[in-house]
Amino acid sequence: MAEPLPDFRDWSHLAKGSADQRRAHAVLSRHLPFDRLAGFDSGLAGTFPIDIAIPGSDLDILVQADDPAGLAPLLDQQFGTEEGYARRLIQVADGPALVAGFTLDGLPVEIFVQAVPVERQTGWRHMVVEARLLALAPALRGEIRTLKLDGMKTEPAFAHLLGLAGDPYAALLLLERQGDTVLCDLLVRRRAAMPKKG
Numbered sequence: 001m002a003e004p005l006p007d008f009r010d011w012s013h014l015a016k017g018s019a020d021q022r023r024a025h026a027v028l029s030r031h032l033p034f035d036r037l038a039g040f041d042s043g044l045a046g047t048f049p050i051d052i053a054i055p056g057s058d059l060d061i062l063v064q065a066d067d068p069a070g071l072a073p074l075l076d077q078q079f080g081t082e083e084g085y086a087r088r089l090i091q092v093a094d095g096p097a098l099v100a101g102f103t104l105d106g107l108p109v110e111i112f113v114q115a116v117p118v119e120r121q122t123g124w125r126h127m128v129v130e131a132r133l134l135a136l137a138p139a140l141r142g143e144i145r146t147l148k149l150d151g152m153k154t155e156p157a158f159a160h161l162l163g164l165a166g167d168p169y170a171a172l173l174l175l176e177r178q179g180d181t182v183l184c185d186l187l188v189r190r191r192a193a194m195p196k197k198g
Helices: 011-016 019-031 068-079 122-136 140-149 154-162 168-173 180-193
Strands: 042-045 059-064 083-092 095-104 107-114
Touching: 011 019, 019 059, 019 095, 019 107, 042 122, 059 122, 068 083, 068 095, 068 107, 122 140, 122 154, 122 168, 122 180, 140 154, 154 168, 154 180
Parallel strands: 059 107
Antiparallel strands: 042 059, 083 095, 095 107
16 A cells, blocks of 8 residues: 655655755745745645656746736746746646746746646646555656656656556546556556566
C-alpha cells in the first residue's frame, strides 16, 4: 500500500525533501509569493511538490480569481520588478487564464490564474494523479526524470511509461477517479510489457 500523500496545500513539506525541494522551499520562504497574492486562493503545483523537477523546471503557482484578466495590475505591482517578468492572457480548455512568468534567485516561476478553483485546475489534478502513481511505484521517479531530461514534458512522460494511448493530458485525467488497485494493475501490466534490459 502506498504511503499517504502530503498535504499539497502546505508546501512546508518541501523543507524536508530532496535538494531540489529544499531549494524551492528556500526561494518561497525568502520571496513569499503566496503572501503577495493574499486575498486569492493559491497553491503550489507542478514538479517540485512531487520531486520530479529537473534543471529549468518552474515553480508553478495556481491562483483562482473570478476575473483572471483583472488580476493583471496586482501581478504587475507585486512581481513586475522581478527578473524576466512578463505576462499574457491565454485561452485554455476551461476558460481564459492570465499567466505571468519571472525568475526568483535563478528559479523560474509561473503564476497561472483561472476562475476555476485551484484544486480543480488541470495542473493540480495532473499533479495529484502523478503523485499517486509515484507513491505506488517510486522507481518511476527516475524514469520520468530521464525522459524529461531528454526533452519530454511531464504528462507525456507519464503516458509513455504507462502505455496510455491518445492525448497524454486527457489520458492522465481519466486515471484520477480510479482506485489504487486499478493503478497498481496498470503499473504491473506496463512493467511486464516493457522490454527486459540487458
